[in-house]
Amino acid sequence: MELNVPDQEFMYSGHVGCPGCGAAIAMRFFLKALGDKTIMVLPACCWSVIAGPYPQSTLKIPLIHSAFETGGAVASGVRAALDMKGDRETTVVTWAGDGGTFDIGFQALSGAVERNEDFIYVCYDNEAYMNTGIQRSSSTPYGAWTTTTPGADWKKLRKKNIVEALVAHRIPYAATANIAFPEDLVRKAQKAKSIKGSRFIHVYASCPTGWRIPSEMSIKIARMAVQTNIFPLYEVEDGIRYTINYKPKEYLVREYFKLQGRFRHLTDRDLDQIQEMVNEDWDLLLRKAGEHA
Amino acid sequence: MKRVLEGSHAVAEAVRLAKAQVISAYPITPQTHIVEILSEYCSSGKMNARFLRVESEHSALAALIGAQSSGVRTFTATSSQGLALMHELLHWAAGARLPIVMAEVNRALGPGWNIWTDQTDSLAQRDTGWIQLYCEDSQEVLDTTLQAYRLAEEVNLPVMVVLDAFFLSHTYEPVDIPDEKDVDRFLPPFTPKFQLDTANPCSFGQLVTPAFYMEMRYDIDRAMDMAIARFGDIEEEYHRLFKRRYGAVEAVQCDDADIIFVTSGTVTSTCRLVLKALRDRGEKVGILKVKLFRPSPSEEISRALGTAKKVAVIDRNCSFGAGGIFAQEVRAALCNLPGHPLVYGYIAGIGGRDVTPQLLEEIYWKTKNSDFPEKDRIWMGIQEVSHGTQRS
Numbered sequence: 001m002e003l004n005v006p007d008q009e010f011m012y013s014g015h016v017g018c019p020g021c022g023a024a025i026a027m028r029f030f031l032k033a034l035g036d037k038t039i040m041v042l043p044a045c046c047w048s049v050i051a052g053p054y055p056q057s058t059l060k061i062p063l064i065h066s067a068f069e070t071g072g073a074v075a076s077g078v079r080a081a082l083d084m085k086g087d088r089e090t091t092v093v094t095w096a097g098d099g100g101t102f103d104i105g106f107q108a109l110s111g112a113v114e115r116n117e118d119f120i121y122v123c124y125d126n127e128a129y130m131n132t133g134i135q136r137s138s139s140t141p142y143g144a145w146t147t148t149t150p151g152a153d154w155k156k157l158r159k160k161n162i163v164e165a166l167v168a169h170r171i172p173y174a175a176t177a178n179i180a181f182p183e184d185l186v187r188k189a190q191k192a193k194s195i196k197g198s199r200f201i202h203v204y205a206s207c208p209t210g211w212r213i214p215s216e217m218s219i220k221i222a223r224m225a226v227q228t229n230i231f232p233l234y235e236v237e238d239g240i241r242y243t244i245n246y247k248p249k250e251y252l253v254r255e256y257f258k259l260q261g262r263f264r265h266l267t268d269r270d271l272d273q274i275q276e277m278v279n280e281d282w283d284l285l286l287r288k289a290g291e292h293a
Numbered sequence: 294m295k296r297v298l299e300g301s302h303a304v305a306e307a308v309r310l311a312k313a314q315v316i317s318a319y320p321i322t323p324q325t326h327i328v329e330i331l332s333e334y335c336s337s338g339k340m341n342a343r344f345l346r347v348e349s350e351h352s353a354l355a356a357l358i359g360a361q362s363s364g365v366r367t368f369t370a371t372s373s374q375g376l377a378l379m380h381e382l383l384h385w386a387a388g389a390r391l392p393i394v395m396a397e398v399n400r401a402l403g404p405g406w407n408i409w410t411d412q413t414d415s416l417a418q419r420d421t422g423w424i425q426l427y428c429e430d431s432q433e434v435l436d437t438t439l440q441a442y443r444l445a446e447e448v449n450l451p452v453m454v455v456l457d458a459f460f461l462s463h464t465y466e467p468v469d470i471p472d473e474k475d476v477d478r479f480l481p482p483f484t485p486k487f488q489l490d491t492a493n494p495c496s497f498g499q500l501v502t503p504a505f506y507m508e509m510r511y512d513i514d515r516a517m518d519m520a521i522a523r524f525g526d527i528e529e530e531y532h533r534l535f536k537r538r539y540g541a542v543e544a545v546q547c548d549d550a551d552i553i554f555v556t557s558g559t560v561t562s563t564c565r566l567v568l569k570a571l572r573d574r575g576e577k578v579g580i581l582k583v584k585l586f587r588p589s590p591s592e593e594i595s596r597a598l599g600t601a602k603k604v605a606v607i608d609r610n611c612s613f614g615a616g617g618i619f620a621q622e623v624r625a626a627l628c629n630l631p632g633h634p635l636v637y638g639y640i641a642g643i644g645g646r647d648v649t650p651q652l653l654e655e656i657y658w659k660t661k662n663s664d665f666p667e668k669d670r671i672w673m674g675i676q677e678v679s680h681g682t683q684r685s
Contacts, residue, residue, distance in 0.1 A: 036491060036494075037491050038491070039363075039489050039491065041359065048499075048500060049500055051496065051499060051500070052499075052500070053499065053500040053501060053502055054496075054499050054500065054501040054502070054505055055505075057495075057496040057499065059494075059496070060494050061491070061494050062489040062490055062491055062493075062494045062495060062496075062497075063494070063495075063496040063497065063499070064359065064362050064489055064496075064497045064498060065496070065497060065498035065499050065500075066355065066358065066359070066385075066498065067355065067381055067382060067385055069351065070351070070352070070355035070358070070382070072352070073347060073351070073352035073353075073355035073356045073359070074355050074356065074358055074359035075359060076317075076345055076347070076352075076356045076359065077315060077317065077345065077355065077356035077357055077358060077359025077360035077361075077362075077363070077367075078359040078360065078362070078363050078489065079359075080315045080317075080343040080345055080356070080359075080360050081314070081315055081359070081360040081361075081362075081363030081364065081365040082363060083343060084314040084315060084341075084342070084343055084365050085363070085364065085365065090491055107348060107349065107352075108348070108349075108351075108352050108355065110348070111347055111348030111349070111352055114348070115345075115346070115347075
């Protein structure tokens with residue numbers, strides 16, 4: 001099958017991501033979509049390592065690594081400087097993990113979006129602090145094992161809904177994307193590029209190492225996340241206009257959970273409860289999109 | 294042109310003349326007057342600059358790290374808690390070799406809340422790789438801010454221009470404001486040695502193994518050493534154009550002095566009065582004003598103090614358990630000098646308490662009448678504290 005994505009490459013061999021790394025796949029497709037007039041801000045995350053050590057880099061775009069909690073702020077500064085230099089052509093992109101977005105970087109992100117800074121913020125979400133060795137974040141889903149939610153202490157709190165938090169800022173554009181749906185991902189990156197002001201894209205990026213799945217399952221799991229309504233694909237314009245991009249046949253969440261080592265401890269009762277939570281979230285999204293049956 | 298300005302306004306005038314292009318700041322007393330004026334200059338078009346009204350001091354410096362890396366001149370100002378919140382990024386800015394200039398208005402750290410002057414906030418940042426320049430009056434604040442940009446951009450290190458809260462930041466004095474054309478000659482537009490550029494894509498601040506990291510740190514230390522000489526050259530040029538210079542240190546009547554005060558900031562002005570009064574009474578006393586704190590001008594310090602019998606260091610700061618920070622620096626500068634003077638450390642004026650001429654005279658006589666410093670620091674003017682409620 002031929003994918004309708006640009007041929008251009010800005011990510012080259014030599015990256016040091018784990019086999020099957022969803023974050024590496026996400027980066028490759030995003031850069032194809034955004035092109036060479038892109039400056040990237042990279043707060044601490046897996047990609048701080050994946051890009052490779054000095055004096056080499058796997059990415060052929062200007063890249064500034066930054067402190068963990070600064071994704072929104074450093075990008076604001078880069079944008080301001082480009083504006084002062086009269087460069088309106090270059091797109092400024094922050095590329096951050098879930099820790100740098102949902103948790104430690106949330107203040108700077110919220111500040112930047114409230115100011116409607118002209119940049120794209122991409123959060124590639126692998127649902128825990130994977131770079132430091134699988135510790136729970138506020139993006140870790142209900143039911144998951146991590147090294148800081150071990151044994152019977154598995155996470156019994158919901159994942160923070162980051163897109164809704166951004167939508168509450170009346171951000172011009174917010175969307176979810178997924179590495180198993182590259183055409184949709186590329187379209188959203190290109191659409192984001194064409195919009196002025198703050199734009200946020202939440203990308204599902206599987207982590208074989210942290211999720212205890214075989215590396216060849218990376219894409220399959222990502223696809224199932226959409227098909228089960230665990231990670232719906234949708235867009236929100238100006239904080240009010242919702243569009244759901246994909247209506248799955250509502251597979252059961254237990255299929256998705258059973259394949260992953262991080263959920264191995266869950267009982268049928270736990271899975272029933274999670275199914276209810278997912279159904280509830282999906283209904284809520286349908287209502288927001290004006291599509292409730 | 295002479296105008297009567299607050300110390301804060303003197304900073305703002307210098308930043309306008311330096312044509313900073315991106316300014317980012319978060320309000321904190323007593324720094325606010327600086328950024329209020331700059332905000333107004335950016336809005337009115339008096340300055341062609343972007344003012345980023347960020348949500349914290351941490352983000353203020355983070356934004357400048359982004360802007361400066363993109364090749365423009367930048368500025369921020371802060372105090373106390375704000376500077377402490379920036380701490381992580383102070384290291385980052387220096388490590389990334391970014392010539393950011395900051396005005397830091399010395400204010401005490403909480404708790405309890407205290408907005409008055411105290412140097413502990415800036416001195417606690419001494420190991421971050423920022424050049425620190427302490428100022429005595431508003432004219433010096435303006436001149437130093439302009440020099441700070443030249444120095445920062447020549448050695449690729451960030452510079453902190455430090456001024457006392459209220460005694461300097463909110464005090465009006467006549468200040469000579471240089472002509473824009475002359476400033477342009479002294480400080481040409483910023484030409485970055487490296488920057489984020491889509492035509493030449495490079496990675497900044499990436500992962501670096503032990504095979505290279507140490508050399509990068511060595512380079513910062515070398516640049517710091519270089520900054521002492523460069524500061525001298527820059528002052529020389531500034532003097533040619535504007536007829537004013539201050540020196541990394543200023544030695545006042547030190548040549549024949551038996552006892553030398555070491556001061557920084559506005560305490561120096563008070564000390565100058567005391568010096569005159571004591572000299573009139575035949576006392577052989579001098580002052581060494583320390584302006585450049587990082588890099589440490591140890592040679593200049595030991596040269597100026599070397600012939601004295603005793604040194605009385607006034608510290609409006611304290612490193613708990615170790616004493617005044619300037620006193621530590623002075624001891625370190627003198628320790629290898631044979632027969633070096635005795636060093637007396639005095640902690641005074643903490644949290645904005647007045648350092649009066651009487652207090653400085655008391656310090657002088659204490660020093661003169663003592664054969665040897667029994668303690669490494671003496672807290673001046675400590676009162677008996679009676680607690681409001683007593684346990685029965």
